Amino acid sequence: MSIDLSQFIPTFLEESFEGLEVMESGLLNLDANDSEQINAIFRAAHSIKGGAGTFGFGHITEFTHVVETLLDEVRGGDRAFTPSLQSLLLQSVDCIRMLLEAARDGVECESDQIGTVHQELVAELEGGAPAPATDTPQAHPADTGAQQQKGWLIHFVPEPHLLMTGNEPILMMSALAELGDTELSVLEDKLPEFSELNPEELHLAWQVQLFSDCSEADVREVFEWVEDDCELTITPLMDTAVESAPAEEPAPQVDTPVEQPTAAETPAPTTQETPKTAAKPAARKASQEAGSIRVGIDKIDGLINRVGELVITQSMLSQAGSELAEQDLPAVERLHEGLVQLERNTRDLQEEVMRIRMLPISFVFNRFPRMVHDVSAKLNKQVELKLSGEQTELDKTVMEKIGDPLVHLVRNSLDHGLEPPEERLAAGKDETGIVHLNAYHQGGYIVIEIKDDGRGLNTERIREKALENGLISPDQPLAESEIHELIFRAGFSTAAEVSDLSGRGVGMDVVRKNIESLGGHVSVQSETGKGSTFTVSLPLTLAILDGQLVQINDEVYIVPLVSVVESIQVADSELQGIAGEGRLFRFRDEYIPIIHLRRVFDVASSAATASTSLMVVVEGGGMKVGLIVDDLQGQQQVVIKSLETNYKRVDGISGATILGDGDVALILDVAGLIKIGLEPTTKHELHRKNEQLQVEEEALA
């Protein structure tokens, strides 16, 4: 029979990646006296090795085997867990991860690191430690290969307790019969008197003539599990078989094996033995057992999509229902009640379904202990990483995308935030710096804080840098917090600034861009000498969105509520009275550019020309703009439908949704909109105007 093993590979990979996490976190905090901990690490390696072998990844088995052997020695107390071994084992975890990833992607792993680490592991294993236990296969006597041999004569005398090991002679005899023709004799001379017969014990013995050209090893294999529970002699069966047979008188031959007592026939013992519960309940692992199932993410996405459709249908019904409400009919009353209930149930259902995709942020946080360990070693800094709020949940999709920006922020704290030990001591601080990752829910958002107790942002240097790069003008008065915000501006991070660590050519502006593309926001608070806190807030899910509905002619667009600063009514004269064809507007103490959505989306102008316009002030990509719209409609939660998967990517649009009346409405991407809606000349003008404004203000002061 053939079974396609590939169907089990995804599960194998998934649990192996989890196993690697266990190994990694275990290795980082290994307490040599905690045997359960080292056992857990060993088990993880062991399972990866076993599974890899089963599912055809021999090279992973080979690599992991060496790791496992080392761990086994540590576990057995035969090898000291030194920092160098720790680092080597951590590197091995990386290698296994690479190998598994390559296996998952169906490619060859090309990293040189694998070979190097493997060599180091082997060297470690061979040097200064007991030689690895090699499996010496049992030395079988060489097959006699006698010309006249026609098979084997087997003399099998089991111990009385054999049945209690679960082995059954009848099955062994059938196994022999598969090797060739057999002639069985039952030797019953050891059978006790009937009165002394214990039905649970076995007192029979067998002599078997096996006519086969199989090897002695083949025969031994049949008795492999009972070697120690029987007397077994295997001798070549020559043509003159009787000569080599034991001296005993041959017993009468039987064709069928005799019946022997088996478990089924055995009467239950009269004394009931209460099994001792030897194992401890192991409470801390118990949580993993709380019934859970693995489900493919595509199934969940499918479910969420369906529920999304349901929400849309429900709002269509609600709308139709409210139109009927004017008719005074008893049926309408009942319909209305039903609709209210439907709405509530739909909302509950949607929340429940969304919760399925929610995972604790510990999935992201878990990578930091290792990273902090590695980076701080490289920087020669002493760092303590504190994690809190790891159980705070957020959507899996958001989680996948927030990993990199967070890594960058943490690296930044380690590299630029925390001072070297000497500097910290000189400043009267503890030698060990603290980086604290914290997560909590606030409104519909998850807030993640990256806090360090380092030197804080250097306001003066940021200012100089910003001047150099032309982000600000020399006489521009800026509050401290405004200067801090400059680090997020595109063009702030320069090549000179990029170190080996926080480097990777990614600046804070990219971090902000990534976070904003998730509908989130990042800010920084800093105090010189005391440290900085970066605060990232993200929507809990990317599947729904709180939106402000705006109307242009007959078209409805949705502005994400998170981007909206304010909605105001402005007189047309205010818009046109400004030079540059009404492209700038004075909003409080700054000028903001104006974007006419009508022009961007090329919507025909409505017939009625009012003397006032509505302007929605929105913020995105680090700047504010005013969007001119015809009308404001309500605010509502909408289900996001991807435009990319259904059509193609469109600048300025992040997705679409279906409204209660069945119409499709586009969801605006504010940052993208600013990019396409603003002409370069407007930007220059804005810059000039704002500078002018400051000069005026200073003159006034």
Added chain:
Amino acid sequence: MATVLVVDDSASLRNMVTFTLKQQGYDVVEAGNGQEALTKAKGTKCDLVLSDVNMPIMDGITLCSELRKLPAFKFTPILMLTTESSPEMKQKGKAAGATGWLVKPFNPDTLLATMKRVVR
């Protein structure tokens, strides 16, 4: 049809074994560690136990000796699925009452062939 208790902390291996057995018409009871297996064993009539050795909470060796204390499991074949083919490990298993072992990695065919040695 015969019922097999499959004990392994690795879901992928458990899936593979279960799938193989079910395809052959066996009934399968699964457990992720020894403790869970012991609990399930108490309410089930099993014809065979296939158990991993290295598992959290309760390992396969302990499970084996605990099972042997249950009257219903006195004669039940218990096969250890193990990557360790060292004599000591086999000895430990035997001492705990294991019937035999099956060395990992194994494929479905080996599994079924081996099972024939203990299940009618």
